Amino acid sequence: MAGYIDSKKEKEWGSLSNPAELKKIVIVGLPNTGKSQVFYNLTGQYTLVANYPFTTVEIKKTKCRIDGETYEVIDTPGLHCLYIHSEEELIVRDMIFSEKPDVIVQCIDANLLKQSLTLTADLLELGIPMVISLNAIDETSRRGVWIDSDGLSCLLGVPVIESIAVNSLGTNQLKAAISKARIGKWPVKYGEIIDSGISAIASGLPEDIRFKRKAAALLLFDDPFLADYLTKKYGSEKITKLTEQVNRIKKQFRANIGHAINNKRSRWVEELAENTTRKQKVTLGEFSKAFSRLSRHPVFGIPILIFFLLMTFLLVVHVAGFLDKILSATLLDPTVGFIEAFFKAEDGSIKAQFWYDFLVGHYGILTLGLFNAIVTVLPILSVFFLMFGFLEDIGYMPNLCVLVKRIFGKIGLTGKAIMPLVLALGCKTMATLFTKSLRSRKEKFIAIYLIAFAIPCAAQLAIDMGIIGRLGNLRLLGFLIAYGTLAIVEIGAGFLLNKTIKDDEKSDFLQELPAIRIPNPKAIIIKTYYRLYWFLKEALPIFIIAAAVLFFVDKIGLLDLTKTVLSPIVVGWLGLPLDIVDALILSLARHEAAAGLLLDMVDAGSLNFIQCVVAVTITTMFVPCFANIVAMCKEMGVKTGLAMTVAINMSSFVLAGILNWILVFTIGRWIL
Amino acid sequence: MNKKREKDEHIERLYYMKEDQTDSIDALKSAMNENYDATVIDELLSEDMVELTEDRNKINLTKKGHYYACQLIRAHRLAERLLYDVLGGDFESGACEFEHIVTPELVDSICILLGHPKTCPHGMPIPEGQCCKKSSRTAQSSVIALTELEVGQSARIAYINCKSDPQLHKMDNLRIRPGVVVTLHQRYPAYVIECEGSNIAMDEEIVANICVWRSPEHLQAAGKEAGEKHSGRERFRHGHGASS
Numbered sequence: 083m084a085g086y087i088d089s090k091k092e093k094e095w096g097s098l099s100n101p102a103e104l105k106k107i108v109i110v111g112l113p114n115t116g117k118s119q120v121f122y123n124l125t126g127q128y129t130l131v132a133n134y135p136f137t138t139v140e141i142k143k144t145k146c147r148i149d150g151e152t153y154e155v156i157d158t159p160g161l162h163c164l165y166i167h168s169e170e171e172l173i174v175r176d177m178i179f180s181e182k183p184d185v186i187v188q189c190i191d192a193n194l195l196k197q198s199l200t201l202t203a204d205l206l207e208l209g210i211p212m213v214i215s216l217n218a219i220d221e222t223s224r225r226g227v228w229i230d231s232d233g234l235s236c237l238l239g240v241p242v243i244e245s246i247a248v249n250s251l252g253t254n255q256l257k258a259a260i261s262k263a264r265i266g267k268w269p270v271k272y273g274e275i276i277d278s279g280i281s282a283i284a285s286g287l288p289e290d291i292r293f294k295r296k297a298a299a300l301l302l303f304d305d306p307f308l309a310d311y312l313t314k315k316y317g318s319e320k321i322t323k324l325t326e327q328v329n330r331i332k333k334q335f336r337a338n339i340g341h342a343i344n345n346k347r348s349r350w351v352e353e354l355a356e357n358t359t360r361k362q363k364v365t366l367g368e369f370s371k372a373f374s375r376l377s378r379h380p381v382f383g384i385p386i387l388i389f390f391l392l393m394t395f396l397l398v399v400h401v402a403g404f405l406d407k408i409l410s411a412t413l414l415d416p417t418v419g420f421i422e423a424f425f426k427a428e429d430g431s432i433k434a435q436f437w438y439d440f441l442v443g444h445y446g447i448l449t450l451g452l453f454n455a456i457v458t459v460l461p462i463l464s465v466f467f468l469m470f471g472f473l474e475d476i477g478y479m480p481n482l483c484v485l486v487k488r489i490f491g492k493i494g495l496t497g498k499a500i501m502p503l504v505l506a507l508g509c510k511t512m513a514t515l516f517t518k519s520l521r522s523r524k525e526k527f528i529a530i531y532l533i534a535f536a537i538p539c540a541a542q543l544a545i546d547m548g549i550i551g552r553l554g555n556l557r558l559l560g561f562l563i564a565y566g567t568l569a570i571v572e573i574g575a576g577f578l579l580n581k582t583i584k585d586d587e588k589s590d591f592l593q594e595l596p597a598i599r600i601p602n603p604k605a606i607i608i609k610t611y612y613r614l615y616w617f618l619k620e621a622l623p624i625f626i627i628a629a630a631v632l633f634f635v636d637k638i639g640l641l642d643l644t645k646t647v648l649s650p651i652v653v654g655w656l657g658l659p660l661d662i663v664d665a666l667i668l669s670l671a672r673h674e675a676a677a678g679l680l681l682d683m684v685d686a687g688s689l690n691f692i693q694c695v696v697a698v699t700i701t702t703m704f705v706p707c708f709a710n711i712v713a714m715c716k717e718m719g720v721k722t723g724l725a726m727t728v729a730i731n732m733s734s735f736v737l738a739g740i741l742n743w744i745l746v747f748t749i750g751r752w753i754l
Numbered sequence: 755m756n757k758k759r760e761k762d763e764h765i766e767r768l769y770y771m772k773e774d775q776t777d778s779i780d781a782l783k784s785a786m787n788e789n790y791d792a793t794v795i796d797e798l799l800s801e802d803m804v805e806l807t808e809d810r811n812k813i814n815l816t817k818k819g820h821y822y823a824c825q826l827i828r829a830h831r832l833a834e835r836l837l838y839d840v841l842g843g844d845f846e847s848g849a850c851e852f853e854h855i856v857t858p859e860l861v862d863s864i865c866i867l868l869g870h871p872k873t874c875p876h877g878m879p880i881p882e883g884q885c886c887k888k889s890s891r892t893a894q895s896s897v898i899a900l901t902e903l904e905v906g907q908s909a910r911i912a913y914i915n916c917k918s919d920p921q922l923h924k925m926d927n928l929r930i931r932p933g934v935v936v937t938l939h940q941r942y943p944a945y946v947i948e949c950e951g952s953n954i955a956m957d958e959e960i961v962a963n964i965c966v967w968r969s970p971e972h973l974q975a976a977g978k979e980a981g982e983k984h985s986g987r988e989r990f991r992h993g994h995g996a997s998s
Contacts, residue, residue, distance in 0.1 A: 162927040196929050196950050304919065333774060340919050344926045352933075374953065380942050484955045487944035590921055590960060591944065594928065595953040 104145070104154045106181055107260060110174060110205070111189030112198050113160025114596050116217040119247040120189055121157040124148070124257065128612045129157060131605065132508075133477035133596050136160055136501070139515045141177055148257045156181070164204040164296065165303050171519075172307055178208070179292060185263045186212045187256070189247075192222040192229055193597060195359065199351040202238065203270060207296050211263035212240040215256055219244045221599070226362025234358045239267035248602045270350045272343055276302070279331035286324055288316050301328050302339050370598035374477070377598075378484035387485070390478070394469045395561060398462055398544060399551030405461035414453045418442050436637075445633040445664075451626035454678030455618070459545070462677070463617060466544030467610040470508070475601035475609075479504055483593055493576025498589045499529040506533040508540050510706060514713035522589055527722075528579045530714055534706040535730050536572040541617070545677045546698050552684045556691055564698045567741050571703070575733075621672055628671035632664060655739040656700065657746065658693050659683070669701050672708075676701055692745045696738050703734035757794075762826055764794050765803065768815050769823040777812045860967075863893040900938060900947070900964040908937040909966035916963065928954055930964065 113135030245252025506513035715723030803819035
């Protein structure tokens with residue numbers, strides 16, 4: 083991680099040379115204010131959008147044409163202010179300082195105007211032309227809040243464009259405003275001592291530093307990242323002088339400069355908001371507020387969670403099963419029939435057995451590769467992603483943070499680490515990258531380990547539901563046992579890690595919860611479409627290649643050898659049929675790839691109840707996907723990342739075996 | 755300037771110098787400018803408040819002097835707290851319009867402490883408050899920790915005891931700051947408060963460090979009908995978590 087930041091540092095703050103062929107637009111804003119949606123509206127390039135903070139954890143760039151001019155548009159993770167609290171915010175600040183954007187588009191959630199204006203104050207200080215996109219303006223009017231966007235524009239000196247970004251309303255106005263972006267007014271006076279201090283420090287900064295005024299203010303704020311950077315770049319001697327100067331001004335002020343600056347800025351925000359918003363005196367109670375309160379309530383929250391899980395489960399089982407049947411009948415069966423007819427000799431035997439097997443045999447690239455992805459996995463994922471997208475867009479998931487807070491406290495995750503773990507239910511890779519924001523190495527270690535270990539990502543959850551859904555009457559019991567085990571494993575692992583790793587600083591838990599929103603169905607469908615599209619694009623080739631590899635490994639006899647070697651573990655310890663080795667190998671390539679085989683085995687009756695539950699549990703824990711491993715290595719270093727992967731795999735075998743034996747000795751007789 | 759005030763100023767300055775770890779008499783002179791008075795120093799010496807060392811070049815507070823200085827600084831900074839944070843006065847000008855920003859409860863408390871005075875120093879009558887009618891003897895703590903609110907109640911933030919600057923800054927970004935009305939939504943499994951339209955989940959420790967005005971009437975302006983039942987309560991409470 084350090085390396086990642088350092089290599090970027092070379093370019094940042096310093097170098098005056100800007101290639102400048104393309105004008106750059108940087109979209110910034112608080113978390114969950116619609117930056118990615120605006121990015122999509124402007125460029126047509128889809129990035130994942132959801133109603134929770136930090137959906138975007140990395141910077142995204144693309145080009146687009148506005149008013150006949152080509153711009154480079156950059157989407158960024160959420161940023162609260164330029165005084166930095168965490169690494170992922172640092173990336174955004176570094177980017178602003180290094181790329182020297184020509185235009186900044188600040189996204190503001192109209193519901194949270196005051197919170198956003200604090201960042202506006204910071205951005206205005208940079209002196210970069212700016213446009214404000216005032217999103218979710220429909221929600222404020224529904225709440226009886228009216229924002230005078232023209233007045234706001236007047237007071238700030240930059241265009242303020244009202245928009246309803248999810249419906250792409252206001253996009254054209256925003257495009258038109260971009261060419262008219264202006265440098266705003268900087269109206270805040272910090273007071274004589276601070277203002278003259280800032281000028282004095284600014285004039286003492288090295289020549290090639292940009293945004294001197296802001297840099298000076300940040301130094302007065304004790305910004306740790308900036309001081310480190312300057313020391314590295316310009317040597318400690320020059321910086322010691324600066325630090326002395328800063329300390330002198332601090333002494334002269336005889337109070338906390340940070341508090342004073344915050345107060346001034348805050349009053350400016352207060353005044354601005356007061357002058358530009360009107361509030362209806364009476365409003366109706368809102369369903370969404372009541373719902374968000376219930377969803378994190380210690381008593382009502384749990385039934386709501388169970389309801390959503392159950393609903394998703396039943397939808398996946400029934401709708402996806404139905405789609406699977408249709409697709410099999412219309413796609414799989416005719417193709418296989420056609421190929422069979424093609425290869426069939428007159429006497430009924432198959433000619434060119436090798437090629438027949440290669441295409442549609444047990445490990446055929448069509449049956450195990452293409453159709454596995456399209457007929458088996460795709461229906462499950464599409465139903466699941468629709469439901470999941472719905473939950474994401476109403477903003478349900480962050481409320482889970484509150485519900486699980488106490489449990490996580492017990493396993494050493496007190497503060498900021500809670501959100502990434504909840505987000506891991508969406509994508510483990512993104513969640514792992516999100517742990518950048520954790521300062522404490524202990525928390526980061528535990529969080530990354532737990533994310534990779536027993537939490538199913540969205541796709542895995544969908545597949546697990548699909549497999550257990552085939553268990554007939556016992557499916558709910560099976561789901562409960564498998565996921566109960568995973569939960570226990572996860573908490574147990576956290577508990578152990580918490581006990582074994584040395585304590586260091588505890589982070590604060592201070593988490594904004596997004597407002598519950600009525601989602602836009604179109605947005606959910608677009609999101610599901612892109613998720614499926616990405617799945618097919620990324621996974622389909624892997625499915626086919628994995629099938630081909632398995633086919634050849636089988637043909638040269640290596641597969642049987644592996645099975646013989648693994649037999650004591652798989653059959654003896656895990657109690658699974660030997661063929662499950664195929665599935666485990668496939669899930670090395672990609673977790674979803676194992677689904678087809680497992681489903682076939684369940685359908686063929688070669689997996690009984692216990693075996694099915696054990697198989698689902700082990701495939702969920704076994705080998706985090708490749709992207710996840712890369713993210714782990716990026717955040718923790720290659721050595722630790724790989725060590726974690728090995729540890730996870732070993733323990734998944736051990737734990738799944740224990741589960742097997744517990745099940746055999748407890749419910750074994752009754753069920754089998 | 756009277757003599758006591760002059761002495762106080764010198765002692766305060768010496769206390770600041772101690773904070774800055776300087777003790778030369780020249781530093782004192784330059785810091786005090788024209789207000790520096792050698793006779794004051796002599797008097798302080800005779801009162802055993804200060805001591806001079808190294809050929810009268812270094813000056814330090816004695817134990818007695820330090821104790822006295824601590825009381826001055828305490829008063830000074832509490833006043834700052836009151837004017838600046840709690841009453842929202844302007845820090846640099848020091849000016850604030852007391853009667854416009856102080857809460858009725860705080861006025862009652864002051865009235866109780868002063869023994870329900872009937873007239874102002876100019877001889878004009880002071881209107882009676884609820885506390886005078888009841889001739890209350892015990893002042894209630896006007897500020898309580900946010901954790902002490904009932905779920906669903908709202909209160910205006912008086913001040914925040916922050917453990918570190920970054921934390922304060924972060925709260926500031928979320929607009930959790932003095933003067934803002936917050937509502938406590940949930941206590942368990944984690945605290946959830948609403949502040950300026952957004953819901954924020956947080957640790958108990960942080961919530962305990964947010965100190966709010968106890969008054970429910972105060973909030974009627976904000977359109978909340980929080981805690982009618984609260985007003986008659988005669989409990990004596992202290993602000994919590996003042997030192998973490």
